[in-house]
Amino acid sequence: MDKYISLQDLEDAATEILSKPTVDYFRSGATEEQTLAENKLAFQRLRILPKCLMGITGADLRTTILGHEVSMPIGIAPSAMQQTAHPDGEVANAKAAQAEGTVYTLSTASTCSIEEVASAAPDAFKWFQVYVFKDREVTRKLVMRAEKAGFKALLLTVDAPIFGIRRSELRHKYILPAHMRLANFEEYLPTPTDEAKEDSIRSYVGGLFDKSLSWEAVEWLKSITKLPIIAKGILRADDAVKAAKAGCSAILVSNHGARQLDGVPATIEVLPEIVDAVKNYNLEVYLDGGVTTGTDVYKALALGAKMVLVGRPALWGLAVGGQAGVQRMLNILRTELETTVQIAGIFMISSMFLLANFKYTPYDQRTP
Ligand SMILES: Cc1cc2nc3c(=O)[nH]c(=O)nc-3n(C[C@H](O)[C@H](O)[C@H](O)COP(=O)(O)O)c2cc1C
Numbered sequence: 402m403d404k405y406i407s408l409q410d411l412e413d414a415a416t417e418i419l420s421k422p423t424v425d426y427f428r429s430g431a432t433e434e435q436t437l438a439e440n441k442l443a444f445q446r447l448r449i450l451p452k453c454l455m456g457i458t459g460a461d462l463r464t465t466i467l468g469h470e471v472s473m474p475i476g477i478a479p480s481a482m483q484q485t486a487h488p489d490g491e492v493a494n495a496k497a498a499q500a501e502g503t504v505y506t507l508s509t510a511s512t513c514s515i516e517e518v519a520s521a522a523p524d525a526f527k528w529f530q531v532y533v534f535k536d537r538e539v540t541r542k543l544v545m546r547a548e549k550a551g552f553k554a555l556l557l558t559v560d561a562p563i564f565g566i567r568r569s570e571l572r573h574k575y576i577l578p579a580h581m582r583l584a585n586f587e588e589y590l591p592t593p594t595d596e597a598k599e600d601s602i603r604s605y606v607g608g609l610f611d612k613s614l615s616w617e618a619v620e621w622l623k624s625i626t627k628l629p630i631i632a633k634g635i636l637r638a639d640d641a642v643k644a645a646k647a648g649c650s651a652i653l654v655s656n657h658g659a660r661q662l663d664g665v666p667a668t669i670e671v672l673p674e675i676v677d678a679v680k681n682y683n684l685e686v687y688l689d690g691g692v693t694t695g696t697d698v699y700k701a702l703a704l705g706a707k708m709v710l711v712g713r714p715a716l717w718g719l720a721v722g723g724q725a726g727v728q729r730m731l732n733i734l735r736t737e738l739e740t741t742v743q744i745a746g747i748f749m750i751s752s753m754f755l756l757a758n759f760k761y762t763p764y765d766q767r768t769p
C-alpha cells in the first residue's frame with residue numbers, strides 16, 4: 402500500500418479497478434455538481450498562518466468523541482452498499498477503523514449486516530446511521546439491533562426526505578449486483594428476481610422515507626434508545642440550535658457529499674457560524690464533505706469541528722486494498738495532519754481552535 406502517497410492516488414487506482422457505473426455512483430453529486438466541486442474548492446481558499454518556533458516535538462492527535470478516546474479526529478462516514486467497492490465491504494472498513502482506533506459508521510443500507518460488522522470488529526467505536534422511516538417499527542427494530550450489537554451512537558440522517566438526483570446513476574440505471582443484498586432489510590424485503598431487484602430495493606427503501614418528518618423524530622428516537630444521537634446533514638445555524646434543543650449530543654455539518662441538493666454551500670463555509678450558534682449548548686460539532694488532505698482536516702478543526710468524517714476516500718481505499726486500503730487512507734490523513742500540526746506550530750488538537758490564526762468572514766456577510 403506504500404506506493405499510494407495521497408488520497409488522490411487511491412481514488413485514481415480505485416477508478417481503474419471498479420466498473421464505471423460503480424465509480425460514477427461513488428463519485429457523483431446532485432445535478433450540476435457545483436457543490437461537489439465547492440466542497441473541495443472552499444477548503445483550498447482557506448489559508449493557514451503558521452506560528453514559528455513553538456518548540457513542538459510531536460503531534461498528539463488523540464481526542465475525545467462523545468466521551469470515548471479516539472486516536473485521531475478523523476473517522477469514517479456512512480456509505481451504502483460497500484461490497485460494491487470490495488467483497489469484504491463494510492466488515493473490512495470497520496476492521497480498518499478498529500485497527501486505527503477511530504470511528505466507523507455503518508449505513509442502514511449496508512451490504513454486511515449490523516451483526517456481521519459487530520462480530521468482525523467488536524472493539525471498533527461503531528456508530529449506526531439511521532433514517533426515521535414512515536414505518537417507525539422498521540427503524541425501531543434496526544436501532545434495537547444496533548444497540549444490542551454494541552454500536553455506540555446513532556447518526557440520524559436529516560437531509561434526505563427523498564433521494565437527490567444524481568444523473569450518472571440515472572444514466573447507468575445503477576443497480577446493486579445480483580449476488581449482493583441490503584443485509585439489514587432481509588426480513589422485510591421480498592426475494593426479488595435479478596431483474597426486479599433494483600426496482601424493488603429502490604422503491605422499497607425510497608418508499609420508507611418519511612417526507613413529513615420534523616424534529617419530533619429526535620424526541621421519538623430518544624424515547625426508544627439511550628444511545629447518543631448525532632444529527633447528520635446540518636447546514637444552517639438555526640437547524641443546529643434545533644438539533645441541540647431536541648436533545649442531540651452532536652451534529653454532523655454535512656451536505657451528504659453534495660449528493661442531495663446542488664447549490665447548497667460547501668460544508669467548511671458554514672461551519673464557523675454553526676459552531677458559533679451552538680457554543681452555549683453541550684453539543685459536539687463534526688464535519689464531512691470534501692476532506693481529502695490533512696490540511697483540510699486541520700482547517701476544519703481550526704474552525705471549530707471536533708472531528709471530520711470521510712465518505713468517498715474510504716470507498717476508494719476499500720476498493721484498492723480492502724481493510725489495508727482503508728488503513729492506508731486513514732494513515733495518509735494521519736501523517737498529513739501530524740505534519741500540519743507540527744509546521745503550523747500548534748501542539749494539541751484541543752487547543753487548535755484557540756491558536757489557529759484565521760481571518761474568516763461569516764457566510765452571510767460575504768460580498769459575492
Ligand atoms: C456512495 C455514497 C453512499 C452514501 N450513502 C450514505 C448513506 O447510506 N447514508 C447517509 O447518511 N449518507 C450516505 N452518504 C453520504 C456520506 O455519509 C457523507 O456525508 C459524504 O460522503 C461526505 O462527503 P465526502 O464523500 O466528500 O467525504 C453516501 C455517500 C456516498 C459517496
Ligand SMILES: CCCCCCC(=O)C(=O)O
Pocket residue numbers: 481510602603606657660
Ligand atoms: C438503495 C439504497 C440507497 C441508499 C442511499 C444511499 C445514499 O444516501 C447515497 O447518497 O447514495
